[in-house]
Amino acid sequence: MQLGIIGLPLVGKTTVFELLTESANKNLNTAKANLGMARIPDDRIDYLSGIYKPKKTTYAQLEVVDIPGLAPGAEKTAGVFLDAVRRADALLHVVRVFSDQTVPDFDNDINPLKDIETINYELLLADLDLIEKRIERINSNKKKNNFLSELALLERLKEALENEIPLLAIELNTNEEEILTAYQFLTTKPLLICLNVSEDDLIKKEYRQREEVLQFALQHNLPVVEIAAGIERDLAELEGEEKEAFMQELGITESGIVKISQSMYRRLGLISFFTVGEDEVKAWTIEEGTGARKAAGKIHSDIERGFIRAEVVEYEDLKNLGGMNAVKEKGLFRLEGKEYVIKDGNIVHFRFNI
Ligand SMILES: Nc1nc2c(ncn2[C@@H]2O[C@H](COP(=O)(O)OP(=O)(O)OP(=O)(O)O)[C@@H](O)[C@H]2O)c(=O)[nH]1
Ligand SMILES: [Mg+2]
Known part of the structure; x- marks a missing residue:
């Protein structure tokens, strides 16, 4: 774009x-x-x-x-x-x-x-x-x-x-x-x-x-x-x-x-999802409406090919609770399949197998 x-x-x-x-x-x-x-x-x-x-x-x-x-x-x-x-x-x-x-x-x-x-x-x-x-x-x-x-x-x-x-x-x-x-x-x-x-x-x-x-x-x-x-x-x-x-x-x-x-x-119809960790916090750009599996391909084609599930957390939940542990304790953590449409602000971790 x-x-x-x-x-x-x-x-x-x-x-x-x-x-x-x-x-x-x-x-x-x-x-x-x-x-x-x-x-x-x-x-x-x-x-x-x-x-x-x-x-x-x-x-x-x-x-x-x-x-x-x-x-x-x-x-x-x-x-x-x-x-x-x-x-x-x-x-x-x-x-x-x-x-x-x-x-x-x-x-x-x-x-x-x-x-x-x-x-x-x-x-x-x-x-x-x-x-x-x-x-x-x-x-x-x-x-x-x-x-x-x-x-x-x-x-x-x-x-x-x-x-x-x-x-x-x-x-x-x-x-x-x-x-x-x-x-x-x-x-x-x-x-x-x-x-x-x-x-x-x-x-x-x-x-x-x-x-x-x-x-x-x-x-x-x-x-x-x-x-x-x-x-x-x-x-x-x-x-x-x-x-x-x-x-x-x-x-x-x-x-x-x-x-x-x-x-x-x-205006270009772009949204961001985030990956987080001690190595890198990163915003990834996708077009609105992109499915989880295809979004995984943004990171690496292997992750797209070997896609199993996407672990998804809402940014707002993380912010309100102050950390990932609290989010998980509250169960505000979802496993989504390949057709799940990624939303702006989703914090995603892809599970894959190659
Ligand atoms: N006072 C003032 N000068 C500005 C402003 N914006 C740009 N300039 C000045 O205007 C001149 C032209 O700015 P550029 O950004 O080169 O303009 P441009 O549209 O790229 O020009 P061309 O590529 O030659 O068509 C430069 O000397 C800038 O420093 C502004 O907001 N205020
Ligand atoms: Mg110019």
Whole structure:
């Protein structure tokens, strides 16, 4: 699963990428796609690590790619941009709200709503282009009659796109979903808007076009996160009390970066189960709905093959009782078979035999 960071030039994409992947000051090349891993902060892992004191603590991760900025009208970069977007599973659109005399802005105008629409429009156009080409090809095919249901579907999607409705918003039946698996649309990808505001905006909770942008997002069912990337970059250099004090001063209760990584993880339909022990406390990433046996395969194919049972404990039970022994004494410990659907926060130990 890959998260693509997109946006116009000089909006703070690379800054957000560096924050997500904890790779600040690496002097990243901004003209090409940078690839990295984002750690998904999880206070459940913090807690488990606190009680097991393992040699190693491993958080869930998500692959992130910093996609070069899209300058509308520049055909060459548009190709690179669209290719990279096509490979991503979800998109984070960084929108510039901060003003800074030293950072030139596109169009010499801070206009977040317009920027959101500009990028959305590029994605819509790319999908429309794909659909029109396909419709043309079907219409010129001698066996056109074999493709009538696909054609009808494409006409419907085309009409939606022409009305600036992203394909994610279209209800599809299973048959239609099946038809579309062959396509790689862009407006079907989960999209999160990240408003990169300045320090003052964050404190005042007010900035240019705030109402309009939030209204637009609500209308289009787009989640929004506000972040002051510049400040978070400074925050990332601090630790402990110093960090707390600075956050308090700014009125930040939760880092925007934490919110982004956690909500992208959820939007991608991903959940975590945990394995615990003195060697390692680890969060494993699976898609929601994954069965126990398949989840075991995340750890090792041998465990999947030789799967016997999954010993499952709820994180909340462990936390409430303070330790695994108390959980076992209370009998809050289950043995589950291979079809059991693993839940977010399950602490699992797999029994297997090879
Ligand atoms: N004041 C301020 N400056 C910021 C903020 N975020 C990023 N910048 C600055 O804006 C400039 C561009 O930031 P980048 O993160 O490189 O932006 P980008 O979108 O990756 O830019 P391109 O890759 O060139 O399109 C840098 O000088 C950053 O230090 C912010 O929140 N506030
Ligand atoms: Mg960049």
